Amino acid sequence: MSTSSAPPRPQLRHFINGEFIAGGKTFRNISPVNGEHIADIAEADAATVDAAVKAAQSAMRGPWGRTTMSERAAALHRIADGIQARFDEFVAAEVADTGRPVHQARTLDVARGIANFRTFADLARSANTDLFQSESADGLGALNYTVRKPLGVVGIISPWNLPLLLLTWKIAPALACGNAVVAKPSEESPSSATLLAEVIRDAGLPPGAFNLVHGFGGGSAGEFLTRHPGIDAVTFTGESRTGATIMKAVADDMKEVSFELGGKNAAVVFADADFDAAVAGVMRSSFTNSGQVCLCSERVYVERPIFERFVAAMKEKTQALKVGYPAEDNVDMGPLISHGHRDKVLSYYRLAEQEGATVVAGGGVPHFGDERDRGAYVQPTIWTGLPDDARCVTEEIFGPVCHIAPFESEDEAVRRINDSQYGLACALWTSDLKRAHRVAPQIEAGLVWVNTWYLRDLRTPFGGVKQSGLGREGGRYSLDFYSEITNICIKL
Numbered sequence: 001m002s003t004s005s006a007p008p009r010p011q012l013r014h015f016i017n018g019e020f021i022a023g024g025k026t027f028r029n030i031s032p033v034n035g036e037h038i039a040d041i042a043e044a045d046a047a048t049v050d051a052a053v054k055a056a057q058s059a060m061r062g063p064w065g066r067t068t069m070s071e072r073a074a075a076l077h078r079i080a081d082g083i084q085a086r087f088d089e090f091v092a093a094e095v096a097d098t099g100r101p102v103h104q105a106r107t108l109d110v111a112r113g114i115a116n117f118r119t120f121a122d123l124a125r126s127a128n129t130d131l132f133q134s135e136s137a138d139g140l141g142a143l144n145y146t147v148r149k150p151l152g153v154v155g156i157i158s159p160w161n162l163p164l165l166l167l168t169w170k171i172a173p174a175l176a177c178g179n180a181v182v183a184k185p186s187e188e189s190p191s192s193a194t195l196l197a198e199v200i201r202d203a204g205l206p207p208g209a210f211n212l213v214h215g216f217g218g219g220s221a222g223e224f225l226t227r228h229p230g231i232d233a234v235t236f237t238g239e240s241r242t243g244a245t246i247m248k249a250v251a252d253d254m255k256e257v258s259f260e261l262g263g264k265n266a267a268v269v270f271a272d273a274d275f276d277a278a279v280a281g282v283m284r285s286s287f288t289n290s291g292q293v294c295l296c297s298e299r300v301y302v303e304r305p306i307f308e309r310f311v312a313a314m315k316e317k318t319q320a321l322k323v324g325y326p327a328e329d330n331v332d333m334g335p336l337i338s339h340g341h342r343d344k345v346l347s348y349y350r351l352a353e354q355e356g357a358t359v360v361a362g363g364g365v366p367h368f369g370d371e372r373d374r375g376a377y378v379q380p381t382i383w384t385g386l387p388d389d390a391r392c393v394t395e396e397i398f399g400p401v402c403h404i405a406p407f408e409s410e411d412e413a414v415r416r417i418n419d420s421q422y423g424l425a426c427a428l429w430t431s432d433l434k435r436a437h438r439v440a441p442q443i444e445a446g447l448v449w450v451n452t453w454y455l456r457d458l459r460t461p462f463g464g465v466k467q468s469g470l471g472r473e474g475g476r477y478s479l480d481f482y483s484e485i486t487n488i489c490i491k492l
């Protein structure tokens with residue numbers, strides 16, 4: 001087809017001080033479904049990031065810095081209304097960038113984008129602060145109370161795996177607490193963030209309250225943002241090693257940081273579990289979003305008496321997964337985010353065989369015989385037979401793959417689950433709730449689900465331990481992170 005008849009590709013621009021601006025350099029947005037060039041994205045240089053930070057600082061000195069909590073809550077609800085009104089456009093944006101199933105984009109990604117704004121609008125409006133009636137030497141006492149004030153300008157850096165969900169998970173509380181924001185989405189998933197900037201503009205936030213810059217990490221927009229002296233706090237979601245790099249970048253300025261990092265999460269299935277529920281749950285926690293969720297289970301431990309039966313059941317269901325186009329009926333899995341990420345995942349597929357794995361299912365690339373063969377698809381994969389110290393059992397792969405191993409006792413399972421540099425999430429399957437209450441607190445992780453996975457109450461603390469993160473966000477934990485808290489003592 002002649003390119004002259006092809007529709008013009010979208011040009012995705014930065015959003016600074018209430019206006020969309022193009023940058024000098026651009027980079028390509030490539031579809032992971034068929035490898036086509038679908039958009040061009042402006043790449044922010046240091047001057048562009050500086051303009052965004054200065055716009056945010058100016059907003060803090062202007063109308064946005066003088067808003068009340070109620071005014072901000074109303075603004076967040078208007079943003080949620082705006083996403084709702086353009087729901088299908090947000091779905092299309094997420095699907096174009098990531099190739100995910102349309103039904104997932106609808107029921108998870110965009111739905112949570114709306115929920116994030118509504119949750120923090122309501123939380124901010126209803127949140128209390130502390131008050132203590134204190135004793136004093138003269139017996140007359142004192143009152144101690146706290147006030148929350150904005151941090152100032154918050155730099156938000158987000159990943160590509162749940163683009164809108166994870167970006168709004170940070171933007172909503174940051175704005176609710178009265179901060180101004182400069183956000184940089186992943187270079188792999190710029191589209192829904194750009195649409196969000198339109199919605200925020202149309203919701204009437206003052207210029208500079210929210211700013212969006214596109215680009216890469218080191219030596220590009222991400223690093224320019226974290227190193228900018230006008231940034232008061234950085235909230236980052238991404239790989240652990242990136243978190244360490246950012247921590248070094250902000251150390252001299254002692255900026256507040258919140259890190260949501262990598263994981264090598266375990267699922268543990270006891271023999272007394274509801275077998276079918278556990279199989280269905282581990283299928284979800286292994287293959288949702290092509291395994292590209294930080295909470296996914298790449299390590300599965302199954303109590304010996306049901307191990308063979310469990311592996312057979314997982315094999316059957318994994319081989320039955322429908323891998324295909326985002327809009328196909330009943331599609332279970334789309335491609336990975338990019339050809340580069342696919343090459344990383346396939347390198348682990350090869351490594352597993354070198355490390356001695358038994359490939360129970362998958363292990364390669366599906367063949368479609370059409371344009372999808374130019375996409376970033378891999379087969380959902382199951383391994384057994386690897387030792388706990390195998391790289392495929394210790395390193396985060398971030399793809400549709402899990403290793404299943406048997407265990408003999410509860411104590412052994414806990415020891416092996418905790419033998420990891422990561423500590424983000426764990427899914428525990430048992431019908432014995434005394435066991436659940438006994439085992440869950442022993443797990444070195446920020447999040448433990450029992451007889452479910454990725455059931456989210458946005459008021460709860462969310463975050464990881466060890467290499468999986470620093471701090472907690474969610475509910476009042478977000479309000480505390482995105483606020484400066486002052487304690488005031490009044491002598492009576």
Ligand SMILES: NC(=O)c1ccc[n+]([C@@H]2O[C@H](COP(=O)([O-])OP(=O)(O)OC[C@H]3O[C@@H](n4cnc5c(N)ncnc54)[C@H](O)[C@@H]3O)[C@@H](O)[C@H]2O)c1
Nearest residue numbers: 159160185186216217218222223238239242260261262294
């Ligand atoms: N714990 C969580 O809640 C959570 C959630 C989602 C994803 N993740 C993790 O994120 C990773 C996948 O996402 P990814 O590949 O986008 O991660 P990544 O670390 O490669 O990139 C994340 C973001 O950081 C930016 N960045 C990269 N280097 C930077 C630097 N030096 N300075 C500033 N910014 C920089 C990128 O441009 C991107 O916007 C996985 O490890 C996954 O476990 C964790």
Ligand SMILES: O=C/C=C/C=C(\O)C(=O)O
Nearest residue numbers: 161169292293294295456
């Ligand atoms: O890929 C990681 C998913 C993180 C999810 C959240 O932060 C959330 O559900 O709020």
